[in-house]
Amino acid sequence: MKQYKNILIIKMSSLGDVLHALPTLYTMRQNCPHARIVWAVHENFSAVLPGKPYIDDLIYIDKKKLKSLSYIKDLRKRLHAYGFDLCLDLQGLAKSAIVAWCSGAKEKYGYWEMREGSFLVSKGLAGPHKQDHVIERYLDTVRVLGGTVDRVEFPLPSIAAEKETMRQRFAAAGLTGPYIAVVPGARWDVKEWPLAQWSEFLRRVTATGMAAVLLGSPAEAGKGRTICDSVGSPLVYDFTGQTNLRELMAAIAMSQVYLSADTGPLHIANALKKELVALFGPTSPDRTGPYGGKDGSYIHLVISPTSQATPEHPLIDDPACMAQITTDKVWQAYETALRRVTDDQSAS
Missing domain, CATH: 3.40.50.2000 (Glycogen Phosphorylase B;)
Incomplete structure (x- = not known):
């Protein structure tokens, strides 16, 4: 797998969906141990996300403001500052497509079920588990990009x-x-x-x-x-x-x-x-x-x-x-x- 330096993962909601994406976070960190990984999420679901060494920074997205041009302009400026070379849109919806577009990432991908026009911004990656559990569908993004997936792990914060x-x-x-x-x-x-x-x-x-x-x-x-x-x-x-x-x-x-x-x-x-x-x-x-x-x-x-x-x-x-x-x-x-x-x- 290419050694990406700055990675944005987009999974904003809901609670179960955010948790389903954690094995992809774990695997991405295993494959890119030195990358800066940023996660875009709705703030009310952020409590289940771990900090370092898995996530270096969180970006809170206000979905109610995603229709505001001024908010999108400010979000684009914030995200561009990270210099993302990879964006993984694991939401696959119109709202996440806006965030992916704002990221300015050189490579934008998602899992194969890209809906609501999100495929116009990010390329859906279909792997060997296309019809399997949604966790495996998310992990297929890493597999298709050449990464190794050796197990399913859920990195969680200390409680x-x-x-x-x-x-x-x-x-x-x-x-x-x-x-x-x-x-x-x-x-x-x-x-x-x-x-x-x-x-x-x-x-x-x-x-x-x-x-x-x-x-x-x-x-x-x-x-x-x-x-x-x-x-x-x-x-x-x-x-x-x-x-x-x-x-x-x-x-x-x-x-x-x-x-x-x-x-x-x-x-x-x-x-x-x-x-x-x-x-x-x-x-x-x-x-x-x-x-x-x-x-x-x-x-x-x-x-x-x-x-x-x-x-x-x-x-x-x-x-x-x-x-x-x-x-x-x-x-x-x-x-x-x-x-x-x-x-x-x-x-x-």
Whole structure:
């Protein structure tokens, strides 16, 4: 691979998508150890990005201002100052195409799915994993450029301080022992497992003496309250909407098992190599499911049996899809995941 000196990676959103791009960052750093690597991102997703030695600088992009000529002019001036010789647009949308154009990079590439006219600015690179998981599609950009991809790794920032903060907060709430982490919400309602089924599952969990911590964004706080009221157990601790992004990472990292549908925190759990149970129905786990985590690929997936999405058709707009995943199926996957954690702890 050519030894590029100044590299811009564009992946601005969303949370899961940014995390999916981290293995490409890792591989680019392995192939260009002396390059200056800059990442363009929306500020609210920047907390999951690592600093040096992987990223030398961050550029925050305000998507609302990308229609402003004065903003684009200022952005172009800022980016040109880096003297980029390579720009990797892993977003592949009109907004990222504007950033790529502003970069002034001598070589502009993206992965093969360049949409919304972004292919007019950056050349899409199709590699051997064109139809595989999106992480592999991103990594194909490095492969096609002559780089070596020997493994899937997720470089993450240190969350040691946030772990201590969350330990103290959990202790103040009465939680000092092991727990599972649950995120009941998702970006789209159609991807969510019904709250009644989450409640039924958590009643089984707490009946065994295992605590559960509910996590999620402020927009999901109502779901947390509904589940707590329904379960009626002091072993359910509701922290939905009460953590920042790195505190959320810390809470997931310290859990025994993580459970959720297809949502951003799921990909945090995967990057942290946690045992997890992922509930997929209207989206395709083959394309965006947990990958490259604890076992190098999937860990435990519970997929809707009759309305399963495929990589070619990644979204099924069926509100009843997720309800087809039974509590028994999730319980069986959870028991398997917990048993693996227990076995690993005994072995160590």
